[in-house]
Amino acid sequence: MQRWTFHIALCLWLAILAGFKLLIRPPMPASVLTIYMVLVTLGIMIFVAANEARFQAFLAPLKAVFEGRAPKLVQALVLAGIPLLAAWGTWLRTAPSYDAPFEARVVHPQPPLAMQLSGKKLNLAGLQNPLRANAADLDKHTVEGKRIYYQNCFYCHGDALAGDGHFANAFTPIPANFRDVGTISMLQESFVFWRVATGGPGLPKGAAPWLSAMPVWQNFLSEDEIWKAILYIYAGSGSTPRTWEEAPKK
Amino acid sequence: MIPRIFLIAALLASSAFAGDAPKMKMESVRATPVAADPAAGKKLYQRWCTQCHGDEGKGDGPAAEFVYPRPRDFTLALYKVRSTPSGQLPTDHDLFKVISEGLPGTSMPAWNKYLSENERWQLVHYVKTFDTLGLFKDEAPTQRIAMDSPPQITPVLIARGKELYQSKKCWECHGKEGRGDGNKADTQKDDWGFPIRPVNFTKSWRFRGGDRIEDIFRTFTTGFNGTPMPSFVDAIPAAEDRWALAAFIKSLARPQKTGQVLRAIHRDGDIPADPYAKAWEDAEFVDFPLAGQIILDPRWFKPAHDVITARALYNDKEIAVLVEWDDGTYSRGDGNKPADQVALQLPVTISADEKPYFLLGDKKHAVDYWRWNAKDGLARFAAEGATRMSPRETGALAAQGGYKDGQYRVILRRPLKSGKEDEVPFEPGKFVPIAFHLWDGDQGEEGLKMSISTWYYLLPQPKTPFTIYLWPLGLGFLALGGEFWLIRRVRRKEKPA
Numbered sequence: 001m002q003r004w005t006f007h008i009a010l011c012l013w014l015a016i017l018a019g020f021k022l023l024i025r026p027p028m029p030a031s032v033l034t035i036y037m038v039l040v041t042l043g044i045m046i047f048v049a050a051n052e053a054r055f056q057a058f059l060a061p062l063k064a065v066f067e068g069r070a071p072k073l074v075q076a077l078v079l080a081g082i083p084l085l086a087a088w089g090t091w092l093r094t095a096p097s098y099d100a101p102f103e104a105r106v107v108h109p110q111p112p113l114a115m116q117l118s119g120k121k122l123n124l125a126g127l128q129n130p131l132r133a134n135a136a137d138l139d140k141h142t143v144e145g146k147r148i149y150y151q152n153c154f155y156c157h158g159d160a161l162a163g164d165g166h167f168a169n170a171f172t173p174i175p176a177n178f179r180d181v182g183t184i185s186m187l188q189e190s191f192v193f194w195r196v197a198t199g200g201p202g203l204p205k206g207a208a209p210w211l212s213a214m215p216v217w218q219n220f221l222s223e224d225e226i227w228k229a230i231l232y233i234y235a236g237s238g239s240t241p242r243t244w245e246e247a248p249k250k
Numbered sequence: 251m252i253p254r255i256f257l258i259a260a261l262l263a264s265s266a267f268a269g270d271a272p273k274m275k276m277e278s279v280r281a282t283p284v285a286a287d288p289a290a291g292k293k294l295y296q297r298w299c300t301q302c303h304g305d306e307g308k309g310d311g312p313a314a315e316f317v318y319p320r321p322r323d324f325t326l327a328l329y330k331v332r333s334t335p336s337g338q339l340p341t342d343h344d345l346f347k348v349i350s351e352g353l354p355g356t357s358m359p360a361w362n363k364y365l366s367e368n369e370r371w372q373l374v375h376y377v378k379t380f381d382t383l384g385l386f387k388d389e390a391p392t393q394r395i396a397m398d399s400p401p402q403i404t405p406v407l408i409a410r411g412k413e414l415y416q417s418k419k420c421w422e423c424h425g426k427e428g429r430g431d432g433n434k435a436d437t438q439k440d441d442w443g444f445p446i447r448p449v450n451f452t453k454s455w456r457f458r459g460g461d462r463i464e465d466i467f468r469t470f471t472t473g474f475n476g477t478p479m480p481s482f483v484d485a486i487p488a489a490e491d492r493w494a495l496a497a498f499i500k501s502l503a504r505p506q507k508t509g510q511v512l513r514a515i516h517r518d519g520d521i522p523a524d525p526y527a528k529a530w531e532d533a534e535f536v537d538f539p540l541a542g543q544i545i546l547d548p549r550w551f552k553p554a555h556d557v558i559t560a561r562a563l564y565n566d567k568e569i570a571v572l573v574e575w576d577d578g579t580y581s582r583g584d585g586n587k588p589a590d591q592v593a594l595q596l597p598v599t600i601s602a603d604e605k606p607y608f609l610l611g612d613k614k615h616a617v618d619y620w621r622w623n624a625k626d627g628l629a630r631f632a633a634e635g636a637t638r639m640s641p642r643e644t645g646a647l648a649a650q651g652g653y654k655d656g657q658y659r660v661i662l663r664r665p666l667k668s669g670k671e672d673e674v675p676f677e678p679g680k681f682v683p684i685a686f687h688l689w690d691g692d693q694g695e696e697g698l699k700m701s702i703s704t705w706y707y708l709l710p711q712p713k714t715p716f717t718i719y720l721w722p723l724g725l726g727f728l729a730l731g732g733e734f735w736l737i738r739r740v741r742r743k744e745k746p747a
Binding site: 063066067068079082083084085086087088089090091094095096098099100101146147150151154155156158159160162164165166167169170171172199200201205208209210211213215219220 | 301311313317539544545546551556604605608612706709712714718721723726727729730733737
């Protein structure tokens with residue numbers, strides 16, 4: 001067993017690298033991967049070097065190559081492989097890249113305290129969906145909201161509210177997926193109302209307002225219609241809004 | 251609208267005719283694995299389908315007016331994608347496939363992402379209940395077309411398919427190069443009297459029945475009920491020939507190659523003015539997906555175009571962008587229809603952390619707007635939003651464009667730098683935001699009724715300097731040197747012993 005120490009160490013190293021590369025989604029940044037692999041290399045080396053016999057067994061195959069005792073083919077592969085790997089590794093780091101510049105963008109920006117709605121000021125703090133007050137009419141409003149959604153929103157946000165409508169692939173950032181727990185279910189309805197009513201151009205600068213294809217819905221829908229559509233996107237995606245009571249106190 | 255009685259007569263006649271005509275290999279229809287639960291089916295249908303297909307299955311839901319093609323009207327039981335002969339009803343498995351996988355090139359999504367298998371089967375059963383003629387009761391298909399496994403695709407097979415494409419006159423609708431631009435292309439109507447366009451064979455992502463060779467073969471064999479696309483079983487009786495035609499159609503398809511950056515490659519000589527020149531054919535292309543302009547009034551829900559393809563080249567003096575797009579109709583503003591157009595949008599100045607609003611800029615950030623029109627040629631605007639567009643001198647900006655075999659190719663070129671502040675300078679290695687707008691005059695597109703893209707980048711790619719190869723070479727040789735040093739050392743140590 002001990003005579004295979006080097007091979008086992010190499011295989012372990014490669015297996016861990018493959019695991020990091022293939023199994024972790026979304027892929028980790030290259031800099032993080034480098035740190036992890038340095039730690040993995042150190043770990044393996046410390047384990048190997050901790051025991052003199054193990055260390056000698058680890059070095060044996062390498063010595064065999066450099067001393068010319070290993071089979072000719074293995075010698076050639078190793079001796080040619082090391083400079084090629086070094087060159088290739090360097091090339092990967094120095095090769096010019098023409099990827100699009102990275103643009104930081106805040107996905108859920110801090111909402112303002114108040115917004116303009118058709119010329120009047122609307123306070124967002126503590127704002128509730130007024131249509132939820134009367135439970136008896138809630139179903140009627142949601143049905144109406146469904147019609148509004150499918151005449152205005154589903155081209156991008158999709159039939160199943162998953163952000164994958166037939167226009168979705170033409171826009172970056174991609175339309176919000178309302179089924180995702182990271183979107184409307186973690187937001188208050190007042191936030192959603194602000195995002196719907198003021199659209200992409202209403203975003204603060206850090207959220208790249210020039211990129212979002214979200215229309216300014218107060219130009220097309222009444223205040224009431226926006227609230228109805230919001231009722232539907234929650235009902236349709238099976239999520240519930242975050243409420244003001246649950247919100248952390250500041 | 252065609253009177254319904256006529257449709258019914260036509261349907262009955264065609265299905266009766268289809269019964270004895272084709273000499274196709276048939277097989278028994280597979281059993282439906284899930285029994286109907288009408289209450290469950292109704293609930294699911296009302297929850298997920300009525301927005302397009304309507305409460306009564308007439309294809310008249312609230313969204314129906316806003317999508318192309320129109321949602322299916324289930325009441326006449328006419329279905330395109332089937333495994334049964336022309337004029338016949340689909341099998342339950344056919345309906346299940348369409349509900350599960352969706353219809354490419356339409357707004358019908360693939361429901362297998364959202365609904366369980368059992369739920370999708372309930373929808374199959376429920377959709378059949380809208381059949382007002384009772385056809386599914388009386389004529390439920392018991393046989394379907396048996397398909398052999400597809401032959402090996404060879405150049406010979408494709409050549410044979412090309413001959414059939416000519417001799418069977420597929421080009422009358424689908425065009426010489428298959429771009430949906432045949433001379434009969436713009437007069438086609440479906441059985442409901444709505445205009446319908448033949449498919450563009452290069453855009454395989456829009457093939458309703460799917461774009462595998464088996465799917466294309468099936469479409470020739472069964473035809474698309476309710477549309478002008480007939481079954482070719484009578485015209486091309488031999489299955490081998492239909493496979494050849496399918497192989498040819500498949501060979502026309504080009505998958506989309508999207509990207510964020512349009513890289514202009516440096517050339518030492520002139521940039522050719524001929525869009526078919528080899529330098530252009532060799533230049534890397536990027537497909538930029540487009541959507542309807544549904545952001546500003548008037549909103550445009552049924553855009554004619556879904557993609558624009560661009561290539562770019564530059565030399566020491568100028569940069570040129572070649573845009574190409576398929577259009578089945580060459581509209582030069584004759585009659586009362588507008589002319590076809592394309593526009594490129596760039597910021598006027600580049601800021602490190604801000605861009606103009608992606609749709610025609612905004613008050614603080616103007617865009618430079620280059621528009622080429624099939625009738626009037628080039629026009630240039632400065633835009634600070636859709637309502638603040640002012641014409642400007644084209645200056646050294648130039649455009650030449652043309653239309654051939656269902657495709658436009660337009661070259662727009664400009665000196666790299668003017669030295670003035672009213673246009674963005676191009677420098678190797680500097681990214682310049684770019685966006686595209688496209689209009690099909692034949693579909694009434696003009697003004698804000700257009701297809702739009704989001705912001706992308708145009709990059710004059712720097713010439714690769716020789717020095718970037720030095721580091722890898724140096725480190726490779728260093729490693730090699732290290733090896734030799736080690737070898738000599740260990741072998742010298744060995745010898746005295």
